[in-house]
Amino acid sequence: MYALLDCNNFFVSCERTLDSTLENQPVVVLSNNDGCVVSRSNEAKALGIPMGAPAFKYKDLFAEHNVKAFSAKFELYNYCSQQVMKMAKSFVLDYEIYSIDELFLDFHGFKYFDLNQYCCQIRKQIKDELKLPVSIGLAPTKTLCKVANHIVKKNTEKYSNGVYIMDTKEKIESALKDLDIGDVWGIGRRTAAKMMDHGIYKAWDLLDKPEMWIRKIMGIQGVRMINELKGIPQLELDSPSAKKSIVVSRSFMKMLTNKEEIAERIETFAIYCAEKLRKQNSCCKVISVFIQTNRFRKELGEYKDGFSIVLPNPSSSSIVLAKYANSIFEAIFKEGFHYKKAGVMVSSFVPDNERLINLFEEDIDSKHIPIMKAIDKLNSKYGKDKIRLGGMSGKNTYGRATLSPEYEEFLKNNILPEANYRFH
Template sequence: MYALVDCNNFFVSCERTLDSSLENKPVVVLSNNDGCVVSRSREAKELGIPMAVPAFKYKELFKKHDVQCFSAKFELYNAKSQQVINIAKSFVVDSEVYSIDELFLDLTGFKYINLYDYCLVIKEKIWVEANIPVSIGIAPTKTLCKVANRIVKEFPKDFEGVYILDTPEKIEKALKWLNIEDVWGIGRRLAIKMKDSGVYKAWDLLQKPEIWIRKIMGIHGVRMINELKGIRQLELDSPSPKKSIAVTRSFMEMLTNKEDVRERVETFGMYCSERLRKQNTCCKMVTVFVQTNRFRKDLPEYRNSLTKILPNPTNSSILIGRVVNELFEAIYKEGFHYKRAGVIVNDFVPENARLINLFEEDTQNQHLPVMKAMDAMNKKFGKDKVRLGSMSGKNTFGRSKLSPEYEAFLKNNTLPEANFRFH
């Protein structure tokens, strides 16, 4: 059996750990630049606030119902996520972190333990130690765990935060209730095709012949069907090193000053370098792009990107910073209002398996001890406490709705480096 531990309205729950007065009140968390709603409390959902909608369109509703709005506090969310993950992992031998607020636990071998009671203990410990409410779905497969977890969240008053699909009767009842678009792995477009063929519930999909499923979804569809039947197809995965790393941001305000844009782009390059060192790899390609606001038809539009292949693979912030600056100089044009920019690095090689160009000077090994020391100090004292001179030290996310409680929290806590990407 597997168990899926899923944090309830995770970003909102993190906000409530800072300010308990937010309990039972409508709360929303906004994305980068305070643009869109990325997390909602149950009270906010009941007001009809959709997910991923532009916040400015709901200003009147927020004001009318006293909806509390907060800028995303990515450092806090990461710290709370790692706390929840560490607590849950302590109960099992094997696990898989699926996202910042979800992880699978392998309960195989717990033959003489009541899994329901065991997961209640996990849920209670997470609440006591991290103050984060979670829902836990237990089932024979990962896909059915998703179904069980959805049932817990849809009917919170009927369960104690834990639901187990452990009999064919329970599985059949759940699949007859679950809409086809809510099946893990079926997106909006595929759901439309399914409904055109009379598949409205997950149970309807199981009634289709395998040849039809293969035609519509390929081999992945066959695996999904087996998972829904309780036949395990998906094992727990360990995270693999990224094949490319990108740091891209939309600016809070459009930038017209060249040095302002340059500073942001060089900072993005520094963050790419840090992530390369974290997974002990070096990159051979660096790409820089800039673009204006495509929604502002009253302003001239411009976008451009440029890639350079490095003579020697590197993860040095200094070397990558030089390349980023060179590419930026080549693509930047005066007279435009820039809204977005980014740096992408790819074509990775292991740090200890670099092939050196004999005709180029290799300074990577000279810089590596300094880079490692800088990373260690930032891990101990906080992000960007030690940085290159070209970096301003300001966060790359536009956030104007940070609470005083959070400012006080940051002063008294050194938070670990983020394990997850935020956009």
């Protein structure tokens, strides 16, 4: 048996760990620049607030029903996720971290365990120690685990212990007959529409189709999905794959026309890329920069451009990457446009202890290593961006205007250690 542990309304639940008065209150968490709703409490869902709702369109509803809206606290969510994963994986021998709030657990070999009781114990420990509610769905395959977890969340009163085990043919058939085709793991919006055109509205309907038809519509992945839905495992637990690139990009809260202001953002993004490289003990050989206007405001003029530079020596120095990012920006920037988004990407990684130095270029990185280590150590101790390069303004890049006073105090007192876990 596999299990899928999923944190309930994760971002909202993290907010409630800071402020217990938010319990049983309608709460939403907003995306970058406080633009859209990315997490909702059950109370907010009951008010009809959809996922992805533009915050400005629901401003009156928020005021009418006293909905608490918060800017996303990415540092907190990342940290809370690490704590949940660390605690949950201690109960098993094998696991797969699927996303920031989802974890697959492998219960093969737990023959003499009462899995319902065991999962209730996992759930209780996470709730008691971390104050975060989770749901756990168990089934013979990973795809059916997704279905089982969906059932737990959909029927909270029936499964008040937050655990559901789908371990018989009867349970699987009943679940698939009730599951909309669009809710099957791996079926996107377009594929779901195509399925409904062929009279497939529920997951169970899909099992009646011949394999040749499935191959034609969905390829070999579709055949594997069918087997998974039948309870025949096709997907094993995966280990996180190595990163191939790091991207830091943002949509600006307002369109920018000032060259110096955009250049400062570009340099800041490059510095953040460098910090992430050093955190994983690697260097990059390529840096890319892009800028673009607002595609929804074509009357203001459209423009987007970007290109890459191969560095003379692999680097993780904030100074070096900021310098090259700025040189690319100077080459692609054009006056007279209203810019809405920009970003920096670093790629072609090598371990920092395996750098091959160009004999014909000065290795500036070696001079910067002590400085970078000192900056990282001080920022880890006193808080993000407390020590920064002169080209950075020190303003946050997320445009978070509605951070709670509790969180500001939280960050100021440096309660959060630096998160160092990568999610895929």
